[in-house]
């Protein structure tokens with residue numbers, strides 16, 4: 641359609657519109673800018689990742705590990721090495737020494753105590769403090785000694801716990817349970833004729849009973865071996881009147897050794 645404008649009129653109008661801010665030519669058909677916007681590819685929104693659930697802490701069955709390590713020990717040196725390498729008993733952390741045994745492993749009599757005290761922790765040997773000296777005198781009274789080479793006159797000595805507990809406390813039931821497989825293997829490998837349990841802790845470990853005052857002097861069995869609960873020498877040091885019963889128990893043991 642002829643507007644009647646000259647080229648120069650049209651050009652002046654266009655320049656005026658550009659000056660006013662028009663920057664896009666109007667087309668014959670309308671453009672739906674909303675639809676164009678909606679059709680644009682959406683930027684990827686990163687959804688925050690939910691953290692992976694924390695891995696369950698691996699539960700260690702200390703008793704099962706002790707059982708397996710003890711079972712695999714073919715002889716006493718291997719057993720000592722297996723106990724020493726056992727890392728699941730917290731008592732080990734505070735102890736200076738590993739106290740496995742003393743005396744003659746071929747002895748007919750095996751004595752089981754509770755745990756090393758300060759002197760034993762220093763020496764690395766069981767029953768060397770005052771209670772141990774009394775034990776030596778008790779054994780000597782029936783002509784036994786840990787240093788005898790003759791197995792019929794010697795004693796072999798160990799404890800339920802091979803490390804000194806803090807403040808000389810008694811080992812608790814969990815600690816006793818995890819060391820028990822080693823103690824049982826120890827008795828099996830040493831294969832004594834008689835087992836003597838000194839005080840409540842070895843009775844709790846091996847007989848599942850305590851009450852040494854009632855139990856002492858009554859023979860029972862442990863791992864198929866005759867077993868005699870007795871007062872612990874440390875108890876005898878504090879309760880001298882109980883020495884009479886301890887003496888009776890020693891005579892009984894001696895009679896069995898001779899029969």
Ligand code: URA
Nearest residue numbers: 753754755756766767
């Ligand atoms: N008491 C125990 O039971 N064992 C030792 O070795 C020393 C003291």
